[in-house]
Amino acid sequence: MSSPTNSADAVQKSSIKVSSDDDHLRALGYEPKLDRKMGFWSNFALGFIYLSPMVGVVSIFGLGLTSAGPASIFWILIVGVGQLLVALVFGEVVSQFPLAGGLYQWARRLWSGSYAWLMSWIYTAGITIGITTTALFSADFVASLFLGTPEEPSVSASPLQKSFIAIVVLVICLLFNLTGTRTLARISKIGLFAELAGVILLGLYLLIFQRKNDLSILFDTMGTVSENGMVAAFLGASLVGLYMLYGFESCGEIAEETPNPARMIPRTMALTVIVGGGSAFLAFAGYVLAAPNLQSIVSGETTNPIPNILQDTLGTFGSKVFIVVALTSFLAGVMGQQTAVSRLVYSFARDDMFPGARHLAKVKKSSHVPVNALLAVNVVPVLLIVFVLFFPDSLFRIAAFQVVAVYFSFQMVVFAALRARSKGWKPAGPWNLGRWGALVNVAALVYGVAAIVVLSMPSGDESLAFTDRWIALIGFLTVVAVGTVYMLVAKPHRKSTAPEGDAIEVARLLSQSK
Template identity: 50%
Template sequence: MPTDRQLQDGQHLAVLGYEQSFDRSMSLWANFALGFTYLSPLVGVYSLFAIAMSTGGPPSIFWILIVAGGQFLVSLIFGEVVSQYPIHGGIYPWTRRLWGKRYAWMAAWIYIWAMIVTITSVAQFGSSFVASTFNIELTRASTFWFATALLFIALLLNFSGTKTMARIARIGLAAELIGVIAVGLYLLIFQRQQSFSVFFDSMGVQGDSSYASAFMGAALTGLFLFYGFEACGDVAEEVSNPARRIPKAMMMTILVGCVSALLSFSGYVMAAPNLQQIVNGEDPDPIPAILEASLGTVGSKIFLVIALTAFLSCVLSLQAAASRLIYSFARDGMLPGHRWLSSVSTKGKVPANALLVACCIPFALCICIYVGPESLLTQVTSFAILGIYVAFQGVVLASLRQRLRGWKPAGPFSLGSAGMLVNILALAYGIFAMVLLAWPGSTGDFVADWIVLIGFAVVAGAGALYLFIANPDRKSDAPSDDAIEVAAKLRAAAHGPAAARADESTTPSH
């Protein structure tokens, strides 16, 4: 027999026009673990530390605080939206219900490809940890096979069901916390080689130019770190009491991720035996040497095992989030082969075919990277972060549009009278972030300087072409642009018709 809470969740889903198809076995902590392992400060800091230091020096750490603050504003808006719409897919159903089908189709199309490329990138980067853990030479061939292993191991774990996914996510969370917080604290307390004033010293990274341009160039330090919290909402129909728990999980992901990233980044800076060499760009992969000098050979090997666990959990979380987005997209008839893509396995209660797509396309990209030029990985991943930020701001903009029309979010999580101000600030931050991400380089190489916008234009252009030729939005009868109406229905279901009538009387017509 279902519990009262499951019945309430089912009633909320019914108001939104869907039936319960998944097991609601994911708790608040499991949902937080999913978002946190997707955000993965361990993966982010490890991947970006050398670039951040050679671009902006030690003060680049302040981008972690700046971006965490901006993304926290975005998470507050997402929290209001998911609290009213706790349904699978996140970005896609949110933008459809807040604006319309074509708007949502483009946002989801860009986001799906950004996630698929991110899955590929994490698997590729994780292969170096596999090689280091087992003392195997890292070649193009070994990178391909290790990345493939990470993809298909994650797929098998995802196939086994939500409980297994949640369990692995919690293990990944533990690995992340040990790898970033525990190691960061140890380095800060016992292995300090510099004073704390170093974080206000550019160490000459700007050369003869103004440090302001160098600092702006280091923005990727934070921008590449703080996304992934939206994955908490991608699995909404597998979470018990999602309207209350998912907003909390999103905010926890940002806050804990910020603390973790700060401790990890600052620990590596403070423990670096030759910090000036790193700032000068003479050591492109300094973290292994820092760890071996601080932890010894055995300690650094243990860290590698912990990091490898975090990478596997990150790939698993990415696959899970991408598959739920694809499932949600297909469930509304908005993709070719939508019936096949929207099927749910009877045993594991997971969107098995969507999971296959979320694994096989990254596998195909790994093949292309293996046989293609060495720069291909950088080229295919360049647009991913911009695509994710564009999709995020698609939700923020659509939410602001509905507020201006009189929408009052009806979920249990609401910002109340502060909602409009937070929404405007979140949009302003998002525009600032997208400009930083899209700003062309100055190397003189046209492709290298403009690759982010080129990649984004290719994906967005292909999506727009399909949208206007195939018109998938006309083949779907899924509801859209109904935020005000759904808010009234939810209030009526929770408090009775009188509350709904009172709400309607204060809502302008449109």
């Protein structure tokens, strides 16, 4: 691995205009090693399948209706606007720093190595668990595909079946990922097509041909507010959007594998939120309006409503086709998660930020992918899947803090960007918000803090034990504490060989080089 150079000196001394992708990368202190094969639609597809509105709607539909009835659908729009603000802030940063490992590199350039290390620790923990839960959740779809009947379309896999299927999913996705960026681009596009077919086309079909409820039902809470109270219903329903609309940051994780990333990635991140949120809203509305017995879902009597709705509207064959489409989306989604976190680990290792960095930073010459980083990020998911096999109830505890960790990592970058602005940073990438940047940055931070507070609140089921009610916050604080202790003791950020040059300095020099 070549030694990185001081990024400020590289920009200042170079006579080459930083207009080409590789020149921009060298100006930031790194030599190009990855393969730029992810075009605009492939990059967008990666973010979209990671966000996965299909998986999100299927997973959260019942919870939303039991919390606040059909009116919970509007949280998709509220959270969509908030996440779009975050995506716009990320867009300004990635346009100036189009580097692999996105969030880590952005936080380091905007603040410091120690700040970036802790943020990356939190984010990596969250996404690693995301790989695990996505793979495990696919198991019930596989079971329903092969074991489901017209009388019982929804089948839950046994703990052993669930673990076996999840590991097979991880292995398949890993093998595809190891073949190179070109394969990732193709699979991402296939996943995008599956998602759009399963979300938009199905949503339109249900709305137009299978509608059993009036449109006005979308504004009805169907008694949930009077039962739970306005505040409880309002906050409970917020999970409909909060659990669904993230993953757009993965577009930036592969910046060094994307042509013209400084202009392209800000657009693909924003497009991911807009199209993902819009299609999720359409699908959610379609399921609500096509539900033959909506009250049974709202009351909690029907615990897994989507297969029943599909069986009633599409029949057995149509339901099986949908499950195949959904499984395609699951595979593409796991591949996207593996890619995002492996590129962050690769970027981390390239800067010598933890033990074994030299091995994890290696890039295979034939495929141009960080093979060791890809292998490493799948070790913990396999161990967690085996753990869940013996302790099935632990899945809830393992997954609870996942979304909190991701949102907190996002806001660490948003806050770092606002801090850098206060010190004089003016985004110097070819894509920026101009005079609106600071206002959008503040709005994104306010939204993000509010989202973290809501996600950290205890479960409304007071019959649960204290630890179960507060498990999301407890899990998150535990991860933060472990990471902080390690950072203070081992001081990995002080051993870093990362290029120097903070956001303000690099912005000034990049502006001079134009």
